[in-house]
Amino acid sequence: MEGFFQALAAGLLIGAVYGLMCVGLGLIFGVMRVINFAHGDFMMLGMYTAFYLFTAAGVQAVFGNTVGPFVAILLAGPVLAVFGYFVHRTLISHVSGTRTASLEGEGHYAQLILTLGIALILQNGGLIVFGSVLASIRTPLSSSAWELGPFFDMSVFLNKARSIDAVVSLVMMILLSLLITRTRIGKSLRAAADNPTAATYMGIDVDRAHRTAFALGCGITAIAGGLLATNYPFHPFVGLEYVIVMYAGVVLGGMGSIIGAFWGGMTIGLVQQMSTLILPTQLQNAAIFAVFLLIIFFRPQGFFGRMVERT
Amino acid sequence: MLRMRSLLPPLLFTLAYAVVSLGVTNSYYQLILTLVPVWAVFGLSWNLLSGYTGLISFGHAAFFGIGAYATALGQIYFDISPWLLIPVAAMLGGIAGLLIGFPTFRLQGHYFALAMLAYPLAILYVFEWLGFQEVTLPIKRDAPIAYMQFADPRFYTLLGLAIMLATIVLTQMIERSRFGMALLAIKQNEAAAEAAGINTLAWKLRAITLSGAIAAAIGGFYAQVLLVVTPQSVFGMLVSAQALTVAMFGGVGTVWGPVIGSVILIPLAEILHAEAGARIPGIQGVIFGIAIVCVILMAPEGLFWKLRDLVRKRSAKATTDVPPEAAAANVTTLKPAARQRAAKGEVMLEVKNLSRSFGGLKAVQDVSFKLHKNEILGIIGPNGAGKTTLFNLLNGFLKPSQGEVLIDGRNMSGQRPHVICEAGIGRTFQVMRPFLRMSILDNVVVGAYVRARSDDEARKMAADAVVRVGLSAVADRVAGELSTKELRLMELARAIAGQPRILLLDETLAGLGHGEADEVVAVIQQLARDGMTIAIIEHTMQAMVRLVDSFLVLDHGAVITEGLPEVVTRDSRVIEAYLGKKWVGHAAN
Numbered sequence: 001m002e003g004f005f006q007a008l009a010a011g012l013l014i015g016a017v018y019g020l021m022c023v024g025l026g027l028i029f030g031v032m033r034v035i036n037f038a039h040g041d042f043m044m045l046g047m048y049t050a051f052y053l054f055t056a057a058g059v060q061a062v063f064g065n066t067v068g069p070f071v072a073i074l075l076a077g078p079v080l081a082v083f084g085y086f087v088h089r090t091l092i093s094h095v096s097g098t099r100t101a102s103l104e105g106e107g108h109y110a111q112l113i114l115t116l117g118i119a120l121i122l123q124n125g126g127l128i129v130f131g132s133v134l135a136s137i138r139t140p141l142s143s144s145a146w147e148l149g150p151f152f153d154m155s156v157f158l159n160k161a162r163s164i165d166a167v168v169s170l171v172m173m174i175l176l177s178l179l180i181t182r183t184r185i186g187k188s189l190r191a192a193a194d195n196p197t198a199a200t201y202m203g204i205d206v207d208r209a210h211r212t213a214f215a216l217g218c219g220i221t222a223i224a225g226g227l228l229a230t231n232y233p234f235h236p237f238v239g240l241e242y243v244i245v246m247y248a249g250v251v252l253g254g255m256g257s258i259i260g261a262f263w264g265g266m267t268i269g270l271v272q273q274m275s276t277l278i279l280p281t282q283l284q285n286a287a288i289f290a291v292f293l294l295i296i297f298f299r300p301q302g303f304f305g306r307m308v309e310r311t
Numbered sequence: 312m313l314r315m316r317s318l319l320p321p322l323l324f325t326l327a328y329a330v331v332s333l334g335v336t337n338s339y340y341q342l343i344l345t346l347v348p349v350w351a352v353f354g355l356s357w358n359l360l361s362g363y364t365g366l367i368s369f370g371h372a373a374f375f376g377i378g379a380y381a382t383a384l385g386q387i388y389f390d391i392s393p394w395l396l397i398p399v400a401a402m403l404g405g406i407a408g409l410l411i412g413f414p415t416f417r418l419q420g421h422y423f424a425l426a427m428l429a430y431p432l433a434i435l436y437v438f439e440w441l442g443f444q445e446v447t448l449p450i451k452r453d454a455p456i457a458y459m460q461f462a463d464p465r466f467y468t469l470l471g472l473a474i475m476l477a478t479i480v481l482t483q484m485i486e487r488s489r490f491g492m493a494l495l496a497i498k499q500n501e502a503a504a505e506a507a508g509i510n511t512l513a514w515k516l517r518a519i520t521l522s523g524a525i526a527a528a529i530g531g532f533y534a535q536v537l538l539v540v541t542p543q544s545v546f547g548m549l550v551s552a553q554a555l556t557v558a559m560f561g562g563v564g565t566v567w568g569p570v571i572g573s574v575i576l577i578p579l580a581e582i583l584h585a586e587a588g589a590r591i592p593g594i595q596g597v598i599f600g601i602a603i604v605c606v607i608l609m610a611p612e613g614l615f616w617k618l619r620d621l622v623r624k625r626s627a628k629a630t631t632d633v634p635p636e637a638a639a640a641n642v643t644t645l646k647p648a649a650r651q652r653a654a655k656g657e658v659m660l661e662v663k664n665l666s667r668s669f670g671g672l673k674a675v676q677d678v679s680f681k682l683h684k685n686e687i688l689g690i691i692g693p694n695g696a697g698k699t700t701l702f703n704l705l706n707g708f709l710k711p712s713q714g715e716v717l718i719d720g721r722n723m724s725g726q727r728p729h730v731i732c733e734a735g736i737g738r739t740f741q742v743m744r745p746f747l748r749m750s751i752l753d754n755v756v757v758g759a760y761v762r763a764r765s766d767d768e769a770r771k772m773a774a775d776a777v778v779r780v781g782l783s784a785v786a787d788r789v790a791g792e793l794s795t796k797e798l799r800l801m802e803l804a805r806a807i808a809g810q811p812r813i814l815l816l817d818e819t820l821a822g823l824g825h826g827e828a829d830e831v832v833a834v835i836q837q838l839a840r841d842g843m844t845i846a847i848i849e850h851t852m853q854a855m856v857r858l859v860d861s862f863l864v865l866d867h868g869a870v871i872t873e874g875l876p877e878v879v880t881r882d883s884r885v886i887e888a889y890l891g892k893k894w895v896g897h898a899a900n
Contacts, residue, residue: 035421037552091604095611108367110611113559116552117603124596132592236593240548244432251425282440289433293414296426300418 002154007273009148009156015269016166017227019262020173021242022249024221026261029250031193031213034096035108037115039221039246040239041122042080046222047229047238048130050076051137069139070168073226077219084218088211091118096210119239126236136233137226165227172223173262176216180258189213193256221246248292253303260303268292321479324570325472332468341464342536343581347573348471349533350557354569355478356525357554360518362564363491365498366416370427371554373411373434374404374523376546378530380438383446383540386458393459397531404527405520412519416512419501428551435546448538459535467536474532475570478525482566489760489769494518496757498564499746506706506740508732508761508809526554560603562615571614576603616748656684659813659844660705660736665714665724667704674700676868678714682813687839688846689859689876693888697868698848699741702815705846706738707731718813732761737811739802741818747791751782751801754790758805776808779841780834796827800834807838814838816847820854828854856880864888 025039053059054072063071095110141160149155180186191199192209200206225242228234249268253260268288275287332344353375361367378400385396415426451458461467485491493514496504504511534540544550554569561572579602583595610617660682667675675697682688690698703709705716707728716724718734726734737758745754755773763769777786780800785793790801799819806814816835820828832854839845849855855862855876862879864871866888872879879885 029421033421035424091608094608107611109559109563109613110607112367112555114604114607116556117600117607120596120600120603124593124600127593128591128597244428244548247425247428251422255421280440283436286433286436286440289429289436293426293429293433296418296422297414300422 002156003277004274005154005156007277008270009158010162011270011273012266013158013162013166013269014273015266016169017162017224017265018245018249018269019265020169020227021221021224022246022253022261022265022268023173023176023258024217024219024224025246026217026250026253026255026258026264027189027213027220028217030256030258030261031189032096032210033255034092034111035115035247036092037112037243038119038122038239039115039217040241040243041119041126042084042218042239043221043225043242044126044234044236044239045083045122046076046080046218046225047137047234048126048135049079049222050226050229051135053079054137066139066141069137069226069230070164072137073168073223073230076226077223080222081215081219085211085215087118087218088214092214093207093211123237123239130236132235134233134235135229136231137229139230142230159231161230165230168227169224172220176220177259185212245288248288252292252295254301257303263303267295317483318480321476321483321566325476329469329472332472333465335465338464339585341468343578345464345467345471345536346581347577348468348475349529349536350553350577351570351573352471352475352478352529353526353554354557354561354573355475355482355566356522356529358558358563358566358569359482359485359525360522362558362568363486363494363498364515364518366419366515367424367555368427369424369548369551369555370411370430370432371522371526372431372546372548372550373427374407374526375530375533375550375554376431376434376438376542377407378404378527379534379540379545380443380446381527382531382534383448384443386448387446392457393531393535394457397528397535400531401524401528404530405524407527408519408521408523409516411523412516416515416519428548431546431551432548435542438542438546444541446540448534448540450538471532471536474529479566479570481525486566488766489763490514490517492753492757492760492769495564495746495749500740502708502728503740504757505728506708506732506738507758507805508729509757510727510729556603559613560606562613562617565615568613568615575614656686658682659684659719660846661715661717661720662705663715663717665701665704665711665716667700667709667712673868675704675711678865678868678870680863680870680873682844682846684844685839685842686844686861687835687859689855689862690846690848690865691850691852691855691862691885692865692871696865696888698865699817700868701865702738702817702846702848705731706736706815729761732809732811735812736815737806737809737813738815739799739806739817739819741821745790745793745798745801748789750787750789751793751797751804752777752786754801755804755808758808761809772810773804773808776804779807779838780804781830794827795822796831799823799831803831803834803838807843811843813844813846816845816849818848818850820849820851832858852880 021043025036028034028036028039050069050073053075054069059072059075060068062068091114092111095107095114139161141164145157145159146163147155147157180189188199188204188209189212191202191204192206192213196206199209245268249264250261251264252267253262253264271288271291272284275284279287332341335341335344353371356374357368357371378397381400381403382393382396385391385399386393411427411430415423418426451460455462493504493509493511496507496509497511497515501511530545534545557572557576558569559572560576561570562568580595580599583598587598588595606614658681662678662680665675665678666673678701680688690701692698700709704711704724707723707726707730710725714724715722718731718736723731723734752770752773755776756769759769759772759776763772774786777783780803782797782800782804785797790798793801803816803819819835820831823831828851835845835847835858847855847859859876861873861875863873864879864882864885871884871888872882
């Protein structure tokens, strides 16, 4: 029983961060319908950016060891957003958005291989610049825990760093949903996602909405990556491990639903942690994919998605 | 003759490749030369499913890995020769394809692509857990040939080439057959393919079974070449990505794409790895990535299509094209002659109390009508009246909530679209989605297979249909060069190529100018004279009044009135539905 609650708590904490990570991708995917294979590598860059902001750019000196990492992580977001904006403008916009009408399969083939190419460049470029040694953003909080309870002779331990990660994720999530529901930018994003053609007729610059979504998505995922890095060491090829989790989360949540992506990520965090109760740890990831397949067979449109078919 | 001509390029290519590889003595280069056909075949297997149907698979490593592990473990535990194991691997791959395809084809588009991602990765972790982290094939010094362990690595290259040649020829055969046409039709518009009488699920399952078998066979061969198998090297995401990369780089949906991609990319990656990667680890990946990015920005659809477009452009300039007047003349010979109003003949189609609601919305309610032989029935009504929904109910896209659709007295309501098409109902769509790169004739052939028993017969029927709509002058041109009118006629040809008895036309005149609409109307009238029974949805009243024998008027999903054109157009309820109450009085005067 104690194990169950411990796993549940761990799943909820990691799930919140996974949720934020998936939301970053969900934004891009939902608005642009582009499968971005390089998204995990954007997250990797976010991790290293936070790492170097903390250690080399003086954040550690100013804010100290406890608060510093989180400041650096939050700063990495805007940095990666600018980077994402630039990548979209120079590369991805050539094979997506309004330019793809004339391409076979609406440019999906080109988008896939282009982002695969970008992923290769980022991973191997990362190897050259950062080296292959494992890095991590450790805080004193990473190795201490709050004790909840004891209730009925049971205590649940919450890792302090992970708890703060989860809280930061939730706050980011709330801010993002406010941005999307309340502001003009959010409106144009939703319109572009819903029906790009109609949005264009309404005077919305769809290509600009795509750029915004891409930048925002990269920034959000970078922050999620930084948060993960407080507990998990990383390396230049770490993106490969996470990009699959991200897509699973986005599909589970329902494509086009930004809040859905969060719950998709949460589900994956929970499945991952809870599966350790009954399965050997090597099968943790196999369990994620098995559950993923099961859910989409029974609900192909995801938790929050909808089916649209026209003749 | 045609078959021989298409066999020649792959044969020549393979021969040239073999000659070059026989001259290479460096064992590292020999390995690269073996890997090129391996990844080409893997790319071809991916292309067979994803390139032709448009359903992108991110999980082809599942088949590759199954083949590799079957070949490795079969030798270790059962001491079976790989000559036998590779065909067994192919069988296992085919079975895996069927098992994966059956549930996964319920998903569409991106959902399908991403679901496919999950299979190899789930299997990967299971194999790691089972303890197959690194499986080394046993060395057989006593019987190397029987165990496919050649002292001279060039034999591997030749064997790989043989597999590649076989796969290319197989793909070419599929491309031109009913199989290939069905897959292309699915890629273009799965709903339309069903409506053209294609059992889409059955063809997709065949494609993934064959694709899985080829991928597994080449995976087995790969294990034999490297003699070591690890879960990451055969089930990993990079393996699935390899198939996508070679195929998309070279060009999707053509037999040459994966071959071109593999011939360029594999040596490039390997040589970069050996030359640059040794000095600065990682630089090979960066250069490789930049190369891919640059090529894709210049040729987003892959090298093959870019080259073909360039060649076409050049040859188009060189040869004088067929003057467009010739094409037009062919059509205008069919002058819109006054058609005898069809006498009420036998009932071809009877609709009884058909209803369908979506949630609370009653899109079609209690619609009943009869369609007589040789009749042209016009179905009109304001936007949202339920006209297209009615067609979708008639041809099986939607299952009615209530009511019956009787074709020749048999109730067909609720049947799958391809079954209804076989029963003799053809249809066209509001939204046209032709294959822009295929010729008119090839576009039309798709529709003929529902009746044709052989490929030749299908081509004959298609050619016939093209003549009937007056497009024979442009039959060999690619669809991308045609006008809207010609595309509409092409759609019509596709629908009649399957020789239906009843034709459902959904806004066939939409987007056409006055003169153009007249030409299309003439073609439709001729079809009716030749014995076709037609129901047509249309907005342009002028054309309709001249075309149809009787009208069925829908509003809010229900029949307001039906009858002869002269009567219906004066009916106040019809005017009200179209123009609103205040015009009823005006129109009466």
